[in-house]
Amino acid sequence: MRKISYVKAINEALHQIIEKDKNAFLIGQGVTSPWY
Numbered sequence: 001m002r003k004i005s006y007v008k009a010i011n012e013a014l015h016q017i018i019e020k021d022k023n024a025f026l027i028g029q030g031v032t033s034p035w036y
Helices: 006-020
Strands: none
């Protein structure tokens, strides 16, 4: 199992969701922040 930071894990998960379901969208403060 690879070790990655919490922020990187969130970032990767969000990208996977968007790639899998083009109808998915994100709502929230800071969702376009480079930290996520």
